[in-house]
Amino acid sequence: MAQRRSNRKLLCVAGFMFLLVSLNTTDPTFASTDRSDMFSPLKKKLETDGFKKTEIEQLYSHPSVAFDAKGVSMYFIHNEGKLNYDQFAEKKSVDKALNYLKKHKSALDEAQKKYGVDKEVIVAILLVESRLGTYTGNRRVLNTLSTMAALQDKTIRKEYWNYIASSTHLSRKEYETKAKRKSGWAYKELKAFLQYTSQEKIDPGTIKGSYAGALGYCQFMPSNILILARDGNNDKKINLFDHEDAIMSIASYLSHYGWKPGIPPKTAAKVVYTYNHSSYYVNIILKVASILKKSS
Numbered sequence: 021m022a023q024r025r026s027n028r029k030l031l032c033v034a035g036f037m038f039l040l041v042s043l044n045t046t047d048p049t050f051a052s053t054d055r056s057d058m059f060s061p062l063k064k065k066l067e068t069d070g071f072k073k074t075e076i077e078q079l080y081s082h083p084s085v086a087f088d089a090k091g092v093s094m095y096f097i098h099n100e101g102k103l104n105y106d107q108f109a110e111k112k113s114v115d116k117a118l119n120y121l122k123k124h125k126s127a128l129d130e131a132q133k134k135y136g137v138d139k140e141v142i143v144a145i146l147l148v149e150s151r152l153g154t155y156t157g158n159r160r161v162l163n164t165l166s167t168m169a170a171l172q173d174k175t176i177r178k179e180y181w182n183y184i185a186s187s188t189h190l191s192r193k194e195y196e197t198k199a200k201r202k203s204g205w206a207y208k209e210l211k212a213f214l215q216y217t218s219q220e221k222i223d224p225g226t227i228k229g230s231y232a233g234a235l236g237y238c239q240f241m242p243s244n245i246l247i248l249a250r251d252g253n254n255d256k257k258i259n260l261f262d263h264e265d266a267i268m269s270i271a272s273y274l275s276h277y278g279w280k281p282g283i284p285p286k287t288a289a290k291v292v293y294t295y296n297h298s299s300y301y302v303n304i305i306l307k308v309a310s311i312l313k314k315s316s
Contacts, residue, residue: 058087059166061173062207069211080166084225087170088163089183094231095168095202096188096195105304108148114311117143120152121316127252127264131271136281140316141288142270144308145295146237153237153263157230164233165213165242168206171199209233212242220257236260238270248273 059080067073079085107113120143121128128139143152150156171177177199181192188195213233217224229235233242238260240249249258252268260266277294278287285306292302 058176059085059170061176062166062170065172065207066211066214071211071214079162079224082225084160084163085166086163088159088167089180091159091164091231092167092180093184093187096184096190096198105148105300108144108304109307109311113147114308114315116152117147117308117312118315120146121312124263124267127267131252131268134268135271135275135279137271137274137279138309138313140309140312141274141279141292141305142267143312144305145270145292146266147308148301148305149234149239150237153261153266156228156236156239156261157234158228159231159233160225161213161227161229161233161235161242162210162224164229164231165206165210168233169203169210171203172207177203206233209242212246216242216245216258220259236269237263237266238273240269240273244273245269248276 063076063080066076121139128142131137131142132139146152171180177196180199181195184195185192190198214224216222217227227235230239234240235242235245236259240260245258245260248269249260250265250268250272251258252264252266253262258265258269260269273295274291277291279291283291288306289302292305293299295305296302
């Protein structure tokens with residue numbers, strides 16, 4: 021998942037949208053680039069790492085696969101720590117969470133019994149991550165991860181800098197450092213994503229997620245899906261756009277990182293922190309969970 025810095029200030033939506041619109045989307049150098057070549061180094065690297073050339077060529081020749089310049093720019097502009105987490109503790113959100121607890125009681129009880137994770141914590145995470153499955157992101161995960169991974173190439177990284185230079189707060193040196201680090205991370209996630217979709221026989225071009233490449237109601241990154249996602253409805257498939265699977269996968273994740281029944285508050289905070297590296301995120305998850313326990 022994307023990292024979130026500790027900052028409670030509400031992001032000004034109008035200002036943020038203006039910032040995205042102000043991106044130099046008509047930059048002549050970037051716009052004139054043959055986009056079909058943007059993934060060439062990436063495709064070669066995937067083939068070197070064992071993916072079949074014919075399958076990779078077929079995948080990246082699909083019309084829906086494209087270099088998502090605008091979407092990935094959020095990595096260099098967006099400060100998710102400024103999101104308003106307090107909204108999730110408001111009555112409207114809590115009421116929706118309480119209804120979710122009732123509607124999915126069987127799946128939540130089963131997950132709690134199997135992994136020892138409080139069902140209220142599971143629901144709190146679903147609330148914050150995807151508004152209980154009602155918003156999971158609108159970016160194609162394949163495009164997001166491929167675009168970020170493509171920045172491993174020096175030439176493409178330079179062209180992309182020309183695209184975002186006028187809009188980012190980062191210096192060129194800071195951009196280079198972040199792009200190199202994130203592109204290496206994205207490449208590992210891309211390989212995991214392709215492995216997961218192949219395993220589950222899912223068309224990788226159809227899955228949409230966050231600007232970071234997280235997907236499903238629980239917003240897992242692909243590498244976590246391979247290791248910690250679980251089949252919650254026993255249909256022999258792992259589909260994180262299925263409530264039972266998402267619920268069981270969150271329980272599996274938290275259990276893996278040390279959640280146990282009766283866990284002390286400080287330890288609970290450390291476990292939730294592994295899900296999202298933000299103290300404000302941790303605080304709101306535990307706060308909402310506490311409210312749900314008292315209200316249900």
